[in-house]
Amino acid sequence: MRILVVGSGGREHALCWAIAASPLCTKLLCAPGNAGIAQVAECVEVGAEDTAGQVALARREKIDFVVVGPEGPLVAGLADRLAEAGIKVFGPSAKAAQLEGSKGFTKDLCRRHNIPTAAYECFTDVAKAEAYIKAQGAPIVVKADGLAAGKGVVVAETEQQAIDAVRDMLAGNRFGTAGASVVIEEFMEGEEASLFALCDGEHALALAGAQDHKRVFDGDKGPNTGGMGAYSPAPILDAAMVERAMHEIVLPTIRGLKADGAPYKGVLYAGLMIGPKGPRLVEYNCRFGDPECQVLMMRLKSDIVPALMACADGGLDHFDLRWSDEAALTVVMAANGYPETYEKGSEIRNLEAAGKVEGVQIFHAGTRFSPDGKHVLANGGRVLNVTAMAPTVEEARSRAYRAVDLIDWPGGFCRHDIAWRAVARRP
Numbered sequence: 001m002r003i004l005v006v007g008s009g010g011r012e013h014a015l016c017w018a019i020a021a022s023p024l025c026t027k028l029l030c031a032p033g034n035a036g037i038a039q040v041a042e043c044v045e046v047g048a049e050d051t052a053g054q055v056a057l058a059r060r061e062k063i064d065f066v067v068v069g070p071e072g073p074l075v076a077g078l079a080d081r082l083a084e085a086g087i088k089v090f091g092p093s094a095k096a097a098q099l100e101g102s103k104g105f106t107k108d109l110c111r112r113h114n115i116p117t118a119a120y121e122c123f124t125d126v127a128k129a130e131a132y133i134k135a136q137g138a139p140i141v142v143k144a145d146g147l148a149a150g151k152g153v154v155v156a157e158t159e160q161q162a163i164d165a166v167r168d169m170l171a172g173n174r175f176g177t178a179g180a181s182v183v184i185e186e187f188m189e190g191e192e193a194s195l196f197a198l199c200d201g202e203h204a205l206a207l208a209g210a211q212d213h214k215r216v217f218d219g220d221k222g223p224n225t226g227g228m229g230a231y232s233p234a235p236i237l238d239a240a241m242v243e244r245a246m247h248e249i250v251l252p253t254i255r256g257l258k259a260d261g262a263p264y265k266g267v268l269y270a271g272l273m274i275g276p277k278g279p280r281l282v283e284y285n286c287r288f289g290d291p292e293c294q295v296l297m298m299r300l301k302s303d304i305v306p307a308l309m310a311c312a313d314g315g316l317d318h319f320d321l322r323w324s325d326e327a328a329l330t331v332v333m334a335a336n337g338y339p340e341t342y343e344k345g346s347e348i349r350n351l352e353a354a355g356k357v358e359g360v361q362i363f364h365a366g367t368r369f370s371p372d373g374k375h376v377l378a379n380g381g382r383v384l385n386v387t388a389m390a391p392t393v394e395e396a397r398s399r400a401y402r403a404v405d406l407i408d409w410p411g412g413f414c415r416h417d418i419a420w421r422a423v424a425r426r427p
C-alpha cells in the first residue's frame, strides 16, 4: 500500500516510524514532514492545512490510504474531501471532528447522553456570562468555543479573572470566530490523564493510556504549552479505570454521534479528570495527542496499519492490539522562549550519538535541513521528542535524559522532571 501521512510534528514522525515498519506499507509519503520524518518517509512540500493540495497529492501519487495527524485539516473537512475522491482515510469527518472543533458541541452531547463532565453553560452575550460567573463563583473555567491552538482555556482563580477572560474572548475578539461563543464550566479537581480509543463509527478499541505535562517549567509551573513530555502507561489509568471511562464516556459518545448521523472514525482522545467520583471528561480531541502518540507508538507491538485501516473500514470489534509491558517516556526539547516568542534556525548537533543510547528513539517535532542538507536546524517551538523505553519508568527517564545531555543545542531547553507523578507513585 502507498500511504500518505499529513502533518509535520513529532506525532507524525512517530506515526511514520510505526507505519514504515509495517510489511503492508510499500511506499510512505509525508506532507509536509520534517528533517526527522525524511529518514523514514519521502517528504512533499504541501501544507497540512492545504486541503486541495493534499487531495491533489494523494491522487497524483496514487495513495491507497491517508493518515491525518493534526486537528486543523480534519475540522476543515480533509477527511470528507478525500472520501469524496474515493481515497481511504484515517480521521473523522468535519462533522464528527466538531468534538474538538466546538467545545459547546461536545458539552451539549455530554448533556444529552449523561456523560460525566463539568457543569456548564454556553454564552455569546457578555452580560449574561458575567451574571453566570457571579452566580457560580470562583474557581471557574472559561473556554473559547472553537480551535485556539490550546490557548483558549482560562482556569480562573477569581471571578474577576473569569470576567476578564470572557470579555477578552467575546468582546476583545482575541480568538476571532473561535471566541465568538464561550463555554463557562465548573472547576474540576483531580488528576488528569489521556485515554485514546480507535473508533470505526460503531465500535471503539481502547489504546494504552498516557499522561502529559502541559506546563512549560519543572514542577508543573508556568504557562500551558502543547505538552512538554509524556509517558505511558499512566498509573492512574489502570484496566478498571479504562473500562469505566470507556463505558461511561467514550462508548456513549460513539453511539450518540452515530445516532446523529456523524459516525466517528479515527482516534478519539479523551482528556480525563480523575477525581473521587471517577473519571470525568475535560475535553475531546479528534487526533492523537502530541507528544502522547510518541510514547504509544514506542509501546505498540502490533502492526499499526491494519488497526488504522479498520477505523475506516469497520470491524474494530474483532481487533486486539499488543503492547509492551515496558514504560515509554518522552522529553520535549523546545526552542528557548517557547511558548512565547522564539527563534528558528539554530543548529542542533550530535543527534546521531544521542539516538544510539540504549532504548532511545528521537522523534523530530519541528526541524528542517539547512539548504546544503548537511545540518539539522530548529524550525518550530517544540523541536525534538527524546523518547526512551525501559522496564521501569525510572530507567526510561534516565535513558531519555542521557540522550538529552548528548544533544548539543544551546538554542533549546527541556523540563527535567517528566513523569514525576509516575516515579513518585512507585514503591
Ligand code: AMP
Pocket (backbone or CB within 6 Å): 118, 141, 150, 153, 155, 185, 186, 187, 188, 189, 192, 214, 271, 282, 283
Ligand atoms: P483543554 O484545552 O480543554 O484541555 O484545557 C486545558 C487545560 O485546562 C486542561 O488540560 C486542564 O488542565 C485545564 N482544565 C480545563 N477544563 C477544566 C475544568 N473544568 N476543571 C479544571 N481544569 C480544567
Ligand code: GLY
Pocket (backbone or CB within 6 Å): 212, 226, 227, 285, 288, 289, 290, 291, 292
Ligand atoms: N498533549 C496534548 C495535546 O496533544 O493536545
